[in-house]
Amino acid sequence: MNYWKEFSKGLLSDNPVLVMLLGMCSVLAVSTSVINALGMGFAATFVLVMANIVISSIRKIVPSNIRIPVYIVVIAGFVTIIELIMKAYVPDLYTSLGIFIPLIVVNCIILGRAEAFASKNGIIASLFDGLGMGLGYTIALCALAFFREVIGAGKLMGISLFGANFQPALIMILPPGAFITLGCMLAFLNKMQEKKAS
Amino acid sequence: MTKLLIIIVSAIFVNNIVVTQFLGVCPFLGVSKKVESAIGMGAAVTFVLGLASAISWLVQKYILNQFEIGYLQTITFILVIAALVQFVEMVVRKFSPSLYNALGVYLPLITTNCVVLGVAIININENYSIIEAFTNGVANALGFTLALVLFAGIRERLDFANVPKVFKGIPIALVTAGLMSIAFMGFAGLM
Numbered sequence: 001m002n003y004w005k006e007f008s009k010g011l012l013s014d015n016p017v018l019v020m021l022l023g024m025c026s027v028l029a030v031s032t033s034v035i036n037a038l039g040m041g042f043a044a045t046f047v048l049v050m051a052n053i054v055i056s057s058i059r060k061i062v063p064s065n066i067r068i069p070v071y072i073v074v075i076a077g078f079v080t081i082i083e084l085i086m087k088a089y090v091p092d093l094y095t096s097l098g099i100f101i102p103l104i105v106v107n108c109i110i111l112g113r114a115e116a117f118a119s120k121n122g123i124i125a126s127l128f129d130g131l132g133m134g135l136g137y138t139i140a141l142c143a144l145a146f147f148r149e150v151i152g153a154g155k156l157m158g159i160s161l162f163g164a165n166f167q168p169a170l171i172m173i174l175p176p177g178a179f180i181t182l183g184c185m186l187a188f189l190n191k192m193q194e195k196k197a198s
Numbered sequence: 199m200t201k202l203l204i205i206i207v208s209a210i211f212v213n214n215i216v217v218t219q220f221l222g223v224c225p226f227l228g229v230s231k232k233v234e235s236a237i238g239m240g241a242a243v244t245f246v247l248g249l250a251s252a253i254s255w256l257v258q259k260y261i262l263n264q265f266e267i268g269y270l271q272t273i274t275f276i277l278v279i280a281a282l283v284q285f286v287e288m289v290v291r292k293f294s295p296s297l298y299n300a301l302g303v304y305l306p307l308i309t310t311n312c313v314v315l316g317v318a319i320i321n322i323n324e325n326y327s328i329i330e331a332f333t334n335g336v337a338n339a340l341g342f343t344l345a346l347v348l349f350a351g352i353r354e355r356l357d358f359a360n361v362p363k364v365f366k367g368i369p370i371a372l373v374t375a376g377l378m379s380i381a382f383m384g385f386a387g388l389m
Contacts, residue, residue, distance in 0.1 A: 021227070021368060022224070023224075024220075024224055024227065025220050025222065025223045025224060025312050026220075028220040028223060029219070069277075069280060073273065073277070076276050076277075079272055080269060080270070080273055083272065099316055099319055099320065099323070102271070102272040102319055103221075103312050103315060103316055103319075105272055105276050105315065106276070106309075106310045106311070106312045106315050107312075108224055111310060171380075174383065175217060175218045175220065175379045176376040176379040176383070177376070178220070179217075179372045179373065179379055180372070180373050180377075183365075183368075183369045183372030183375075183376065184369070184373070186368055186369040186372065187362075187365045187369040187370075190363075190364040190365075190369065191364045
């Protein structure tokens with residue numbers, strides 16, 4: 001099944017964060033808790049799917065030398081939509097994600113998929129590609145947030161896990177923890193791949 | 199004056215844009231393999247960010263606020279930045295070929311550098327005046343350059359270090375960035 005392939009490549013084999021190393025800024029910044037990670041992942045997936053659909057449907061009428069500005073305007077339009085929706089319905093999440101919602105515009109994953117996939121493929125294929133990439137991004141974000149929240153705050157989804165005596169390693173919630181955890185995760189994936197290859 | 203000084207020290211050291219606020223991590227990991235390219239990227243960002251801070255402030259005040267279309271902020275700012283980068287590229291190519299040769303390859307990358315859009319939005323959120331906004335832009339760009347150059351210096355040496363095979367490349371770079379971030383946290387006592 002062709003569409004299944006477009007969808008599933010984003011999840012693991014071509015994961016935008018863990019394999020292609022795109023969109024690191026938002027991944028490192030919002031992974032302080034699993035709730036934030038889910039919210040950010042949802043917002044980015046929405047923009048990715050919608051932008052892919054629109055860009056794929058206008059791919060034949062956009063002259064190729066102004067395509068990048070056109071793509072950016074399309075993406076910025078959808079980012080504004082999700083920004084207004086989140087502000088209206090989930091104001092707490094909106095406040096805690098803060099500046100990283102408007103910054104979805106400059107997330108390299110979205111422009112990257114528009115340029116590398118949606119500008120060359122049909123609408124349905126682009127939809128599945130966007131969905132797969134968005135979910136891959138969300139999975140990576142949640143995995144990082146899971147480790148940071150459990151070790152750094154002793155909580156998961158805001159629920160205390162280890163009781164009152166647990167001394168959380170605060171550094172994991174602070175900026176250094178994001179870099180170090182992601183580094184270790186990538187090293188672990190390398191290890192797995194090495195094992196698979198041998 | 200004191201406020202400007204606080205903005206400068208805070209942007210360069212205490213709240214360093216890369217290692218504590220995670221803006222501009224992509225170029226931080228991508229362009230930091232050599233000290234010279236780190237300096238080139240830093241100079242290009244400083245140039246564009248100073249201009250972009252001032253212009254986006256003017257756009258916000260005289261266009262978006264005037265017509266009460268604040269919700270178009272994201273889309274307007276990204277267009278202003280993209281146009282500005284293009285414009286700077288043309289001007290620099292025309293008037294200073296030597297500067298163009300040094301910065302040229304880094305200029306197109308700046309449009310999608312989240313430092314520029316991020317700082318433009320932060321300036322508006324913090325209610326800065328135009329002078330404060332410009333200062334904040336330049337200071338943040340200097341902070342970005344500082345982090346980039348320091349990191350490039352470390353990575354040049356890291357090539358010769360004997361790191362475990364699975365950590366080679368990006369993983370060890372991320373761990374190094376984490377250690378650098380811990381070092382920058384030491385500045386938190388300044389404020």
